[in-house]
Amino acid sequence: MATADGIRNGSREFNQSQSFLRSILNSTYYGIASYQAITDESGRIVDFLITYTNAEVPRNFGLTPEQVIGKTCRKVYPGIFENGIFEKLVKCMETGVTERYEISVSYRGADVWLAAAIEKVNDSVTVTSKNITEEKQNQLYLEQMKRALEEKNAELERKNKELESFNYIASHDLQEPLRKIQLFYSRILERDKGQMSEMSLEYFASIGNAANRMQKLIEALLSYSTTNFKGMAFEKADLNDILAEVKTDLEEAICAKNAKITSETLPKVSVIAFQFRQLLANLISNGIKYSQQGIPPEISISCREVQSEEGKTRKYWQIDVADNGIGFEQKYEHKIFELFQRLHGKTDFAGTGIGLAICKKIIENHNGYIKVKSEPGKGSVFSVFLPAK
Numbered sequence: 001m002a003t004a005d006g007i008r009n010g011s012r013e014f015n016q017s018q019s020f021l022r023s024i025l026n027s028t029y030y031g032i033a034s035y036q037a038i039t040d041e042s043g044r045i046v047d048f049l050i051t052y053t054n055a056e057v058p059r060n061f062g063l064t065p066e067q068v069i070g071k072t073c074r075k076v077y078p079g080i081f082e083n084g085i086f087e088k089l090v091k092c093m094e095t096g097v098t099e100r101y102e103i104s105v106s107y108r109g110a111d112v113w114l115a116a117a118i119e120k121v122n123d124s125v126t127v128t129s130k131n132i133t134e135e136k137q138n139q140l141y142l143e144q145m146k147r148a149l150e151e152k153n154a155e156l157e158r159k160n161k162e163l164e165s166f167n168y169i170a171s172h173d174l175q176e177p178l179r180k181i182q183l184f185y186s187r188i189l190e191r192d193k194g195q196m197s198e199m200s201l202e203y204f205a206s207i208g209n210a211a212n213r214m215q216k217l218i219e220a221l222l223s224y225s226t227t228n229f230k231g232m233a234f235e236k237a238d239l240n241d242i243l244a245e246v247k248t249d250l251e252e253a254i255c256a257k258n259a260k261i262t263s264e265t266l267p268k269v270s271v272i273a274f275q276f277r278q279l280l281a282n283l284i285s286n287g288i289k290y291s292q293q294g295i296p297p298e299i300s301i302s303c304r305e306v307q308s309e310e311g312k313t314r315k316y317w318q319i320d321v322a323d324n325g326i327g328f329e330q331k332y333e334h335k336i337f338e339l340f341q342r343l344h345g346k347t348d349f350a351g352t353g354i355g356l357a358i359c360k361k362i363i364e365n366h367n368g369y370i371k372v373k374s375e376p377g378k379g380s381v382f383s384v385f386l387p388a389k
Helices: 004-027 085-095 133-173 175-195 198-226 239-249 251-256 273-289 355-365
Strands: 031-039 045-053 099-107 110-121 124-131 235-238 260-263 268-271 298-307 315-323 369-375 379-387
Touching: 031 085, 031 110, 045 085, 085 099, 085 110, 085 124, 110 133, 175 198, 235 239, 235 273, 239 251, 239 260, 239 268, 239 273, 251 273, 268 273, 273 298, 273 315, 273 355, 273 379, 355 369, 355 379
Parallel strands: 260 298
Antiparallel strands: 031 045, 031 124, 099 110, 110 124, 235 268, 298 315, 315 379, 369 379
């Protein structure tokens, strides 16, 4: 026989269990609601009475549990009779089979996405739902990014085909008539040089110089255009070996100006070897070419590991190529890396104005960047920033 104390203890435990259950239901990130079927005289389900809901469900629509409990779905959530959810509730009640679905509902002009499951419990159904709007928005954003990337890839493919056409024109259609000009120019000089006036010889010299400049310009354009290609293999390379090869290639220019090139020990890094060789060659050639009158060029190459200027999380090798040349005003630091930009006349220094633009494109191919500091009469320091990893 139950005692008064036993009944009180049992009642207290029941109340504690109820409180514990309510705390769980109210604190969960999932919406939980119970709907009791309402039938007509023929026993057909025509509506549902909201007998319980935690705050998560009505919150999606700017409501509170107190505003919806005890009311019908037709009054509180009339949209379920149009979007198919009512039919799912009825089907679950009639068959006992769990229904799962995702649906988008409109609230204050915005779409709210819900993922839900319906379970039958006696003469009611319990609906567990989760607001997945953020996940859907992220998914939509990723799909948009994917489409944008596909469009960019298609555009890049078109550009590559245009580049192939350009390379063919530059390597064949432009150079072929130029070769004929140079050929016939040479033959005329060989045959008739002794019969020409001094003025005619000067004209022919101008023709030869113009043809040679055009040849160098076409070769430079070809070199610039091919540095766009990023399908080349990266390989672990010793930059000291690459520098040695560059010095060998430039030996004639080094000797002609009595240039002195010194360097610290450089690291082994992952690079497109022949492109990086071209980058170093262009920077060293500049140091030799733009030297001060009567002063032998001195070029020093140093290297140190530094952190990224952006987030201080990524490490770079900073390779400095410093010279004692003529330098330039710092305000031109960006202009010199643009295509065909020159700070000096063609008569002062030979060149096409493409070399530093090629350097910029090469280091961008390596996910790095290039900067310069310069002062007229005191030389320049070109700093190449190459990712350490």
